[in-house]
Amino acid sequence: MLHVWRISGDELAVFPPEQLSSVRALKRRLEPLCGLPRFRQRLHQNGSDLEDDAELSAPSHLQLVLLPFAGTSQEQVKELRAASASGSGLKVEGILQRPQDPNLVDEGGDASSPLFAASQRGHLEVVQKLLEAKADLRRREDSDTPLHAASADGHLEVVSALLEARAESKSNPLRLTPLHLASASGHVEVARLLLQRMAREGGRDPKQHLQGLxxxxxxxxxxxxxxxxxxxxxxxxxxxxxxxxxxxxxxxxxxxxxxxxxxxxxxxxxxxxxxxxxxxxPLQVASAQGHVAIVKLLLQARACSEKRDSRGLTALWVASQKGHGDVVRMLLDAGATDQANNLGQSALSVASQEGHAEIARCLATGLRPAPEATLLSRSPQ
The missing domain is CATH 1.25.40.20 (Ankyrin repeat-containing domain)
Structure with missing residues (x-):
């Protein structure tokens, strides 16, 4: 058996050796018992410090020593951030073994944390080491957390690791969640993972979770x-x-x-x-932009071509003003009528005014009168 003893002389734990392949594995088993990650644990055997990669043999009696964070210079703070940003897992491992606090930042320069830098660049191995060292998941850089950064850039494995470590998918001050950033960038699998996380949180559905955002x-x-x-x-x-x-x-x-x-x-x-x-x-905005294929789709879906906005403009009016001849003809074929805007200006007059002669001819020769115009023409003089 493997016996682990505190400095005080009290026995902390006993493990069957077949369950543990290395000192690293043992330290991970000890973390919930001693409250510190493996980087701040040292296991001594016969006065020698055992490396994390060392194999364990039984029977063994090991002494556990718990370490405070080492004093850290600004250069060392910058070193960890640079190693994290570059994805150097080996270097990050060595720095964390000092042991160095993973949450220290360079207040006089780039204030982003090592975890944020690694998450933003998708360095999964480094992210995992920093999480194991208890890096702060909630620390923000320009209002965003590491989860925001990883989601925005589509780093699926990093997002998964952060969520597994209980990262919160809350919004930033701009009311944007990691899901917003993944959606805006088109990262489908990241968005799917975040939606699944929302569905598991307290049984709430996405509509409730996103309310107010x-x-x-x-x-x-x-x-x-x-x-x-x-x-x-x-x-x-x-x-x-x-x-x-x-x-x-x-x-x-x-x-x-x-x-x-x-x-x-x-x-x-x-x-x-x-x-x-x-x-x-939708028909008005598509007509104003000259998006012929979308206008066709909307008309096929029976969108109303006679709807007017707050200025009295119809889809036909805005298409005529902008000179989108194909859209004008499509609207006319669908039965659109020339309704004047709130100032009394018709699509025909605005097309003429803007110099769209072909559209003006089309409106003058091919347009059926609007119902209102018909009624007016039939009213008594």
């Missing part, structure tokens, strides 16, 4: 990350919830010309006519 789906839609969109829709995220600018996910995807994202949202039943805070519909 920036809506995720408009962000993913604006970037056109269709796989992320489908993942969020599977998690029952509100498909019509607007962002702070008032754009719904469908509006955001239409605005930036993401055809596949628009298709995914329409297939999921997103409201095709849901307007922004100014009344802008």
């Amino acid at each position: 920036l809506p995720l789906l408009p962000m993913a839609s604006a970037y056109g990350h269709t796989a992320i969109i489908r993942l969020l829709l599977e998690a029952k995220v509100d498909k019509d919830l607007s962002d702070p600018l008032g754009l719904t996910p469908l509006c955001a995807a239409a605005q930036f010309g993401h055809v596949d994202a628009v298709r995914a949202l329409l297939e999921a039943g997103a409201d095709r006519d849901h307007g922004s805070h100014r009344g802008l519909t």
Whole structure:
């Protein structure tokens, strides 16, 4: 048997030797008993300090010595951060064996922690060593935690290691969680892992967990990350919830010309006519940008071409003003009518004013009158 004794002479633990392959494995078993990680433990046998890689033999009587952190200069602080940023696991191991506090930072220079630097760059081995040394998971760098950094850059294994170590997926001061950052960058597997973590936390679903934060789906839609969109829709995220600018996910995807994202949202039943805070519909924003394929998709989904925003502008009006002839013809073919805006200016007049002669001819010859115009023309003189 392996007997481990405190300096006081009290026996701390007894282990069968077949359960432990090395001194490192023994130290890890001792951590919950002594409260310190292996880097701050020393095991002595017959007056000699045993290296972590040394094999154990039985019967053995070992003495455990617990160490405080060594005094550390600013150069040594910088050294650990540099080794962590470069992914040098061997060097990080040696520094932590001094033992050096992994949470010290260079206050006069780069104040990011070694764990943040390693997480941001995806150095899994270094992250694991720093976590074992009790590096602070919650320490923030420019408002972000190591989990934010790893999620933003798509380092799946590092994200998994941080979550396993109980890293919190809370938001930063900008109301962005690690899931937001992974979604914005299109890191599907990282987003999936974070969603699974949310589902396990106290039985809460993602909608409850993300309440009060920036809506995720408009962000993913604006970037056109269709796989992320489908993942969020599977998690029952509100498909019509607007962002702070008032754009719904469908509006955001239409605005930036993401055809596949628009298709995914329409297939999921997103409201095709849901307007922004100014009344802008997905069809209006797509028409204003000249996104022909998206206009076609929305019209096929029976989006209303007669919707007006707060200024009285329709999809036909904005397409005519911007000179998007293909969109104008498509809207006309779908039965769009020339409704004047709140100032009484028609699509025909604005097209003429902007010098879009072909569009003006198209409007003048191919447009059926709006219902309001028809009623006015039939009213008594």
